[in-house]
Amino acid sequence: MRVSRMMLVTLRDVPADAEIVSHQLLLRAGYIKRVTSGIYAYLPLMLRVLQKINSIVREEINATGALETLLPQLQPAELWEKTGRWNSYTAGEGIMFHLKDRQGRKLGIGPTHEEIITTIAKETIHSYKQLPVILYQIQSKFRDEIRPRFGLMRSREFIMKDAYSFHSNEDDLGKTYTCMDIAYKKIFSRCGLKTVPVDADSGAIGGAASQEFMATAEAGEDLIMISSNRDYAANQEKAISIPKRPKPLPTGNTSIINTPNQSTIDELCSSNKFDPSQIIKVIIFIAKEENGGLQPLLISLRGDQKLNEVKIVNTLHNKLGINVIDLYPITIDEIRNQGLCEFPFGYLGPDLDDKYLLGAKTWKNKFLRIADHTATKLKLFICGSNKENHHVTHMSWDKLGGIPLSVDIRKAEVGDLCVHDQTQTLSSIRGIEVGHIFQLGRKYSDSLDAKYTNESGGQESFWMGCYGIGISRLAQAVIEQNHDENGIIWPISIAPYEIIISIANTKDKTQTKLGEELYNKLIKLGIEVLLDDRKERAGVKFKDADLLGIPWRIVVGREAEFNKIELFERSSRNTTLMIVDDAIKKLSSEIPSKRS
RNA sequence: CGGGAUGUGGCGCAGUUUGGUAGCGCACUUCGUUCGGGACGAAGGGGCCGCAGGUUCGAAUCCUGUCAUCCCGACCA
Structure with missing residues (x-):
C-alpha cells in the first residue's frame, strides 16, 4: 500500500480527551476515530x-x-426473562441497550x-x-x-x-x-x-x-x-489471604465502658489502648434483591479488616440463594425516609435488635446477620453496646446470643500471608x-x-x-505494553504492515526507482509492505513511521545509487546499511519466522 | 447517578474577569528557498465561539435553561 493513498493523518499534539498512552497513540497515529462517548470507528490501519x-x-x-x-x-426479551437477567440488565443503570420494535416487542442489543x-x-x-x-x-x-x-x-x-x-x-x-x-x-x-x-x-x-x-x-x-x-494471583474482589493474628484481649469481665465521642475504631483504640483486632465493628448495608426486596444486612467485621462487597453479594447468592442487584450502605436520610428512629451509629453491636426496623416502609424488618470469619473466631472482644457513648468489653458470641452466619467477606490486603503457601506474601x-x-x-x-x-x-x-x-x-x-516516546511498537504478528519503505527524497529518481522496485519485490514475497511515497521531507516520514509502529523500516536514501539501503528495526532502533538483495534475503527469512 | 472540569476552524490552545462582532501554533492550499529526524519565508482558504432562550444599541464574553465531552466512584471483555 502506498502511504500517499491511505488517508493517513497523524497528529502532532496529544488529543485532550485521551488520558492513557495507548489511547493517545491510537488517535495520533490515525488508527481510530471517536464517534461519540465510548464508540469508535476502526480506521483502515486499525x-x-x-x-x-x-x-x-x-x-x-x-x-x-x-x-x-x-x-x-438483537435478542428478544423473553429469552432474557427466562434466565432472570432482563431486569438486572435493563432496569435502572442496566448495562444492556434495549428497545421496542414497532409492534412493541422488547429487544435487547x-x-x-x-x-x-x-x-x-x-x-x-x-x-x-x-x-x-x-x-x-x-x-x-x-x-x-x-x-x-x-x-x-x-x-x-x-x-x-x-x-x-x-x-x-x-x-x-x-x-x-x-x-x-x-x-x-x-x-x-x-x-x-x-x-x-x-x-x-x-x-x-x-x-x-x-x-x-x-x-x-x-x-x-x-x-x-x-x-x-506468582503461584497465586487473584482479582482483588476474589482474593483470599491469611489475616493477621488478632492481639488477644487480656482476661477480664464483661463490662460496659464509657466511650463518649469514640464512634470510630481509631478513636476507640487511642482512648483506651485497644488494638483494632480486638474490636468487632458493625456495618449496615441494604441488599437490593432481584425481585425488588430491600434486605437490611447487619455485618460484623474485625476492627482491623476491610469489607469486600463483592464477597457479600456472592455469599448471599451462594449460601442463601438471594440474587442481589445492588448493595449500598444505609444513610441517615434513608432511615428517616423509612420512618424509623435513628440507629446508635458508632456504637452498633452485632446483636442490634430487629425492633429498629419495625415499621420500615420498604425495607424488610428483620436484619440478615452475617460476620466475617475473623470476627466469629474471636473468643472475647470489644463491641458496640447499641447505646450511644458506650461499648462493651470482654463480650463473647455466647452472650450475644450465638454466632451469626460466618463467611469470608474481608478484603485481602497487601502484605498478608498467602493461603497456598505461608512463606509467600501478597503484593x-x-x-x-x-x-x-x-x-x-x-x-x-x-x-x-x-x-x-x-x-x-x-x-x-x-x-x-x-x-x-x-x-x-x-x-x-x-x-500499552509496547511503545516508546516515539510511538507504537507493534509485535510483527499483529502489526498492520510488516515493513515501511521510506523514500528519503522523492525528487531523486534513483531513490524513487529503487524504492518502487523494492516495494514490488517485497509484495511478491508475500510481505505486507507500505511505500512512503509522499512528497514530504525525510524527517516527517521517519516520525510517522515510528508513530505508526511498523516493525521494520527500509530507508531508500543517499546510498541508493550504490544499491544500498538502511534497514531499521523499530523495537531495537538498530540501523544497518545493506545491499538491497541482502536486506531482502534477511527480511524474507526473518519476517515469516516471527509472524506465528 | 453522585463529585469535579471543559465546550472557540481537523488537532492543541488564547480571548470570557473589565461586552464593541474572533486570534495563535499545528494541519490544509499556492509560490519560492530548502531537502535524513515533524524546515523557512510570503500569500491564502476554512469558525453563525456546543445549542436554545434572555439582558443590551451591541454578547464568545453577562443571566437562565439545555446538550455534549473528559476526570474521580459503582460496572466490565
Missing part, C-alpha cells in the same frame, strides 16, 4: 490489526475443536450471548452422542457502560470473541476449560502480550470456576493481588482484563430448560462453559 488478532484467535480456538458461528445482536446460544443448543443438540460442542463468534458487543473511558479499553461498542461449550458432565467441562486456558495463553503470547492468569469473581454472568487473563499495565483498571512467586499489581474463562455449570441450561437425552434415556441439563476475549481491548493493551 482494522488490519484487528483482523490479525482475529486470525490468531481463530487458529487457536479452532484448534480446540470449536466451531465458528455468528449470532444475532447483545452484551453477551448465553441466552441465544443455549437456546440454539437446546433446539439442536438432543443426544449425549452429539456432545461436547464448542461454538464461538467474533463480533461487536454492546454495553451501556456507566463510564466509558480510555478509548477502546472500556467502550460501549467493542469487539469480542465469545465461545460457549456444552457438555454431558462436569469432568468434560473441566477438560475444555483447561484446553481454553492453554489456548488463551498461546493467543496472548502470539499477540505479544504479557498476561497473568488470575482467580476471578464470576460477576453477573455467574458460575463456578473462573479465571481472568490480565495484561499487566500501570494503566490497568483492575487491582490484582499476587504472591511473591498488588495493576492489569487490564483481556480474557475471561468461566465454568458456568448448569445455570443457564436449567433456566432455559436446555436438556439432552443421556445414555440411560433420561433428560439432563447441559454443563456449560463460556470463554471471552476482548479483541479491541487486547489491541490497545498491546500498545
Whole structure:
C-alpha cells in the first residue's frame, strides 16, 4: 500500500480527551476515530490489526475443536426473562441497550450471548452422542457502560470473541476449560502480550470456576493481588489471604465502658489502648434483591479488616440463594425516609435488635446477620453496646446470643500471608482484563430448560462453559505494553504492515526507482509492505513511521545509487546499511519466522 | 447517578474577569528557498465561539435553561 493513498493523518499534539498512552497513540497515529462517548470507528490501519488478532484467535480456538458461528445482536426479551437477567440488565443503570420494535416487542442489543446460544443448543443438540460442542463468534458487543473511558479499553461498542461449550458432565467441562486456558495463553503470547492468569469473581454472568487473563499495565483498571512467586494471583474482589493474628484481649469481665465521642475504631483504640483486632465493628448495608426486596444486612467485621462487597453479594447468592442487584450502605436520610428512629451509629453491636426496623416502609424488618470469619473466631472482644457513648468489653458470641452466619467477606490486603503457601506474601499489581474463562455449570441450561437425552434415556441439563476475549481491548493493551516516546511498537504478528519503505527524497529518481522496485519485490514475497511515497521531507516520514509502529523500516536514501539501503528495526532502533538483495534475503527469512 | 472540569476552524490552545462582532501554533492550499529526524519565508482558504432562550444599541464574553465531552466512584471483555 502506498502511504500517499491511505488517508493517513497523524497528529502532532496529544488529543485532550485521551488520558492513557495507548489511547493517545491510537488517535495520533490515525488508527481510530471517536464517534461519540465510548464508540469508535476502526480506521483502515486499525482494522488490519484487528483482523490479525482475529486470525490468531481463530487458529487457536479452532484448534480446540470449536466451531465458528455468528449470532444475532438483537435478542428478544423473553429469552432474557427466562434466565432472570432482563431486569438486572435493563432496569435502572442496566448495562444492556434495549428497545421496542414497532409492534412493541422488547429487544435487547447483545452484551453477551448465553441466552441465544443455549437456546440454539437446546433446539439442536438432543443426544449425549452429539456432545461436547464448542461454538464461538467474533463480533461487536454492546454495553451501556456507566463510564466509558480510555478509548477502546472500556467502550460501549467493542469487539469480542465469545465461545460457549456444552457438555454431558462436569469432568468434560473441566477438560475444555483447561484446553481454553492453554489456548488463551498461546493467543496472548502470539499477540505479544504479557498476561497473568488470575482467580476471578464470576460477576453477573455467574458460575463456578473462573479465571481472568490480565495484561499487566500501570494503566490497568483492575487491582490484582499476587504472591511473591506468582503461584497465586487473584482479582482483588476474589482474593483470599491469611489475616493477621488478632492481639488477644487480656482476661477480664464483661463490662460496659464509657466511650463518649469514640464512634470510630481509631478513636476507640487511642482512648483506651485497644488494638483494632480486638474490636468487632458493625456495618449496615441494604441488599437490593432481584425481585425488588430491600434486605437490611447487619455485618460484623474485625476492627482491623476491610469489607469486600463483592464477597457479600456472592455469599448471599451462594449460601442463601438471594440474587442481589445492588448493595449500598444505609444513610441517615434513608432511615428517616423509612420512618424509623435513628440507629446508635458508632456504637452498633452485632446483636442490634430487629425492633429498629419495625415499621420500615420498604425495607424488610428483620436484619440478615452475617460476620466475617475473623470476627466469629474471636473468643472475647470489644463491641458496640447499641447505646450511644458506650461499648462493651470482654463480650463473647455466647452472650450475644450465638454466632451469626460466618463467611469470608474481608478484603485481602497487601502484605498478608498467602493461603497456598505461608512463606509467600501478597503484593498488588495493576492489569487490564483481556480474557475471561468461566465454568458456568448448569445455570443457564436449567433456566432455559436446555436438556439432552443421556445414555440411560433420561433428560439432563447441559454443563456449560463460556470463554471471552476482548479483541479491541487486547489491541490497545498491546500498545500499552509496547511503545516508546516515539510511538507504537507493534509485535510483527499483529502489526498492520510488516515493513515501511521510506523514500528519503522523492525528487531523486534513483531513490524513487529503487524504492518502487523494492516495494514490488517485497509484495511478491508475500510481505505486507507500505511505500512512503509522499512528497514530504525525510524527517516527517521517519516520525510517522515510528508513530505508526511498523516493525521494520527500509530507508531508500543517499546510498541508493550504490544499491544500498538502511534497514531499521523499530523495537531495537538498530540501523544497518545493506545491499538491497541482502536486506531482502534477511527480511524474507526473518519476517515469516516471527509472524506465528 | 453522585463529585469535579471543559465546550472557540481537523488537532492543541488564547480571548470570557473589565461586552464593541474572533486570534495563535499545528494541519490544509499556492509560490519560492530548502531537502535524513515533524524546515523557512510570503500569500491564502476554512469558525453563525456546543445549542436554545434572555439582558443590551451591541454578547464568545453577562443571566437562565439545555446538550455534549473528559476526570474521580459503582460496572466490565
